[in-house]
Amino acid sequence: MQTEGFTDTDITALAALFAPGPAVILTGAGISTDSGIPDYRGAGSPPRTPMRIHEFMDDLRYRQRFWAGAAVNARRAPVIDPNAGHLAVAAFERAGRLNGVITQNVDGLHGRAGARELVELHGNGDTIRCTGCDRRWSRTEVLGWFEKLNPGFVEQHRNAAVNPDGDAEVGDVSAVQVPQCPQCTGILRPDVVYFGEFVPVPVFARAEALVESAHALIIAGSSLAVNTGIRLVHRAEKRGIPIAVINRGPTAVDARADLRIEGGTTEHLVALAAALGVRA
Ligand SMILES: [Zn+2]
Known part of the structure; x- marks a missing residue:
């Protein structure tokens, strides 16, 4: 054959x-x-755009945009099997x-x-890790914390436009509350090795x-x-x-x-x- x-x-x-x-x-x-x-494009949504991990760690505004986009995308993106x-x-x-x-x-x-x-x-984009104490959670769980911290945000942005990178245009994120580690208040990040990391x-x-x-x-x-x-x-x-x-x-x-x-x-x-x- x-x-x-x-x-x-x-x-x-x-x-x-x-x-x-x-x-x-x-x-x-x-x-x-x-x-x-x-x-x-880096599987596991987001980040579909290359994650600038140093900016993520250094800049609260970058993290606000990341988590807001992740929360909105999670409700709209089809489940991938x-x-x-x-x-x-x-x-x-x-x-x-x-x-x-x-x-x-x-x-x-x-x-x-x-x-x-x-x-x-x-690493695995579905896992979120604390940069302070190294504890890990599922992305779904942390996005649940985001929704509790930012009631109504996802609903308000449900129909947000999608930019060419496939991410939701979430607009002004200055009021967005970023989830943090419940143990040590450390910065949470995807458990992924990004470009420039080892x-x-x-x-x-x-x-x-x-x-x-x-x-x-x-x-x-x-x-x-x-x-x-x-x-x-x-x-x-x-x-x-x-x-x-x-x-x-x-x-x-x-x-x-x-x-x-x-x-x-x-x-x-x-x-x-x-x-x-x-x-x-
Ligand atoms: Zn921690």
Whole structure:
């Protein structure tokens, strides 16, 4: 069978990489595009615009605008669900075909699909963390605090225009009360590694440990523009385990990949599930 975008040969070669034992998968934005999250825009709404995290920390007005926009968007944005690619990955792990899942995405979709040994290199936009005491809450819970602090705000802005970045035009935010940590009154921020910040050492160490114990590294839906991903590829190369890349468009490691499949992640992961006899 020859389906548009991939061949049986690709899938057979990919499936063969799993023969010696569990592999590890590293995913990027490409796996979430089929859930309706646009590539390159930072999954997990907001911030759809690149978050200027230093401004966020330094400037109350920036935080007022952030939380106001987040609260309004949360009521209007459709809920985004894991797609067949995320479900296939979770099924591979359940079936013992993967020792874990490493992702560059902050959309939380692997976790919602059922991934267990999950390393979210850049954090999770659905988690809010206190910069003072490091406690964490769900975004939904903190947005509930926002609504209590700012009664009527979300209703008043329900029909606010949407700017080109997909964020609500919330207008004057000078009166907006920003939620703060109930324990230590610290500044709350999304638990996400933004541009200019570093992946926390223990998080990277967990990813590295997965690569160390895997029999192959599968890269799906990432061009590997991010340095952390490249470092994991280096680990795999040092160990001499095979590297496979499934991506739409060129990647930084195409020349080093033992298997390079051009195309979307979802259809290939679903076909791989069939080839491995794993029920997604
Ligand atoms: Zn705190």
